[in-house]
Amino acid sequence: MSLAYRMAAFARRGTVLLALALLALFAISALAGAQTKKKIGPAAPATTGALTVFAAADMQPVFEVLGPYFQRRTGITLKMVYGPSGTLSEQIVNGAPADIFFSADYTFAERLVAADKADNINPYPYAKGILVLWTRKNSRFNPITVDALSRKDLKSVAIANPATAPYGRAAIAAMTKLGLLQNAAPHFVQAESVSQAGQFALSGNAEVALISETLAYSPAYKAAGTAALFPLSTYMEIRQCAVVMKNSAHRNEAHVLLNYITSDPIQDHLADLGLQRFQ
Amino acid sequence: MDTDALLLTLRLAATTTALLLLAAIPLAAVLAYATTRWRLLLEALVALPLVLPPTVLGFYLLVGFSPLTALGRTASTLFGHQLVFSFAGLVVGSVLYSLPFAVQPLTAGLRSVDPRLLEAAATLGAGPLRRLLRVALPLAKSSLLASAVLTFTHTVGEFGVALMVGGSIPGVTRTLSISLYDLVENAQFAEARHIALLLLGFSTVALVALYTAPLFPRGERRAS
Numbered sequence: 001m002s003l004a005y006r007m008a009a010f011a012r013r014g015t016v017l018l019a020l021a022l023l024a025l026f027a028i029s030a031l032a033g034a035q036t037k038k039k040i041g042p043a044a045p046a047t048t049g050a051l052t053v054f055a056a057a058d059m060q061p062v063f064e065v066l067g068p069y070f071q072r073r074t075g076i077t078l079k080m081v082y083g084p085s086g087t088l089s090e091q092i093v094n095g096a097p098a099d100i101f102f103s104a105d106y107t108f109a110e111r112l113v114a115a116d117k118a119d120n121i122n123p124y125p126y127a128k129g130i131l132v133l134w135t136r137k138n139s140r141f142n143p144i145t146v147d148a149l150s151r152k153d154l155k156s157v158a159i160a161n162p163a164t165a166p167y168g169r170a171a172i173a174a175m176t177k178l179g180l181l182q183n184a185a186p187h188f189v190q191a192e193s194v195s196q197a198g199q200f201a202l203s204g205n206a207e208v209a210l211i212s213e214t215l216a217y218s219p220a221y222k223a224a225g226t227a228a229l230f231p232l233s234t235y236m237e238i239r240q241c242a243v244v245m246k247n248s249a250h251r252n253e254a255h256v257l258l259n260y261i262t263s264d265p266i267q268d269h270l271a272d273l274g275l276q277r278f279q
Numbered sequence: 280m281d282t283d284a285l286l287l288t289l290r291l292a293a294t295t296t297a298l299l300l301l302a303a304i305p306l307a308a309v310l311a312y313a314t315t316r317w318r319l320l321l322e323a324l325v326a327l328p329l330v331l332p333p334t335v336l337g338f339y340l341l342v343g344f345s346p347l348t349a350l351g352r353t354a355s356t357l358f359g360h361q362l363v364f365s366f367a368g369l370v371v372g373s374v375l376y377s378l379p380f381a382v383q384p385l386t387a388g389l390r391s392v393d394p395r396l397l398e399a400a401a402t403l404g405a406g407p408l409r410r411l412l413r414v415a416l417p418l419a420k421s422s423l424l425a426s427a428v429l430t431f432t433h434t435v436g437e438f439g440v441a442l443m444v445g446g447s448i449p450g451v452t453r454t455l456s457i458s459l460y461d462l463v464e465n466a467q468f469a470e471a472r473h474i475a476l477l478l479l480g481f482s483t484v485a486l487v488a489l490y491t492a493p494l495f496p497r498g499e500r501r502a503s
Contacts, residue, residue, distance in 0.1 A: 087464050156364060161447070163465040189364045189446035192464070200446070204347035205363040 388422020
């Protein structure tokens with residue numbers, strides 16, 4: 001086809017040039033790599049490589065605040081991977097190289113125990129999640145209450161996929177309990193995770209979103225909108241649990257992180273980040 | 280098997296193909312016959328979706344057509360509803376995303392038409408439009424078919440844009456590829472297997488048909 005032909009012609013004309021450019025790129029990246037190694041090397045002598053943390057999407061704002069403190073305190077570097085809990089646990093079951101997994105519920109953490117990936121027979125609870133209804137500041141639903149979901153002129157409601165995201169499941173439960181589901185369901189826009197659900201509303205594409213309070217408390221969402229709490233009795237407790245992988249080469253560091261999150265000073269601070277103490 | 284998703288995917292692919300063929304004919308004609316230097320710029324722009332990640336397109340659709348922007352509000356009044364999270368939004372995304380698959384084969388086809396035939400038509404008094412529609416296009420019929428098949432199959436295989444601006448609404452934006460993604464995420468491999476097999480079979484058959492078609496020329500070609 002014409003593009004292929006054009007590229008072939010270009011390649012013939014510019015093979016030498018192209019090879020030189022590639023070589024230059026390699027040289028630059030190699031140099032850059034060597035430099036970063038030099039920088040990191042002496043600074044963090046206690047650790048061998050970084051801790052790979054798989055965390056539920058609702059934990060992203062939390063780790064963005066706590067991560068730097070933790071790294072400075074312990075010298076342990078964190079490599080964060082965020083996503084819907086169901087997706088992450090599925091990936092770990094299939095061999096994804098996580099050292100520790102912070103699920104947004106009990107079930108997906110327990111799945112790793114069942115798959116014989118965990119170093120303990122029980123997932124470790126570390127926080128309780130809170131479900132909110134979020135809308136932009138200029139939204140016609142302000143002042144926002146959950147009753148916005150009963151309005152007949154509702155157009156779009158973003159929720160996380162209930163099959164893979166615990167907050168999506170809680171959203172369905174809460175709306176069912178409050179008798180709002182029938183009115184809201186035809187307007188559902190399903191996102192793959194709670195953070196995509198939030199993004200749909202933050203970008204103004206969806207009118208409201210059912211998301212975690214952690215997200216609603218993060219700077220971007222705080223600046224752009226307001227949130228209303230769902231009564232805690234309307235959905236099953238979002239008991240967020242973590243699992244440390246038994247095959248991890250960084251099990252000790254993983255437990256250092258887990259102990260840090262479950263320590264009293266951090267647990268006392270959770271309310272500011274949109275979570276509740278786990279006990 | 281998710282029949283809603285299947286029907287939706289076919290509807291999306293058919294709509295996209297129809298719209299793109301209409302757009303591709305004038306575009307390909309310009310690319311094949313225009314003599315200005317701007318033609319090269321246009322050709323590069325048309326080829327852009329080949330190399331651009333679909334997420335770039337998804338991002339611009341989300342941000343550009345959001346009700347917060349004038350463009351988004353204009354689109355909303357035009358379509359009667361907002362573009363993101365709707366079938367129309369997917370069509371817009373797919374048309375942009377499959378553009379090179381419609382234009383490039385047709386351009387190549389039009390370029391391979393013997394210029395002497397076009398000149399002969401011109402001496403007989405045929406204008407540029409008539410030369411295109413009555414001489415060049417009929418001779419490039421197989422390229423037009425290739426454009427249609429590639430556009431259709433590429434739209435069936437579209438995923439990234441639908442994931443970013445679709446919202447996985449059953450019967451509206453949950454296409455087969457999105458349905459497959461949801462099933463895999465949810466570890467429903469048995470159902471996922473059906474969809475994956477269907478898509479694999481469909482694409483294989485379509486491409487085999489496309490590549491073997493020139494081996495079985497129709498009777499009318501004998502004359503030339």
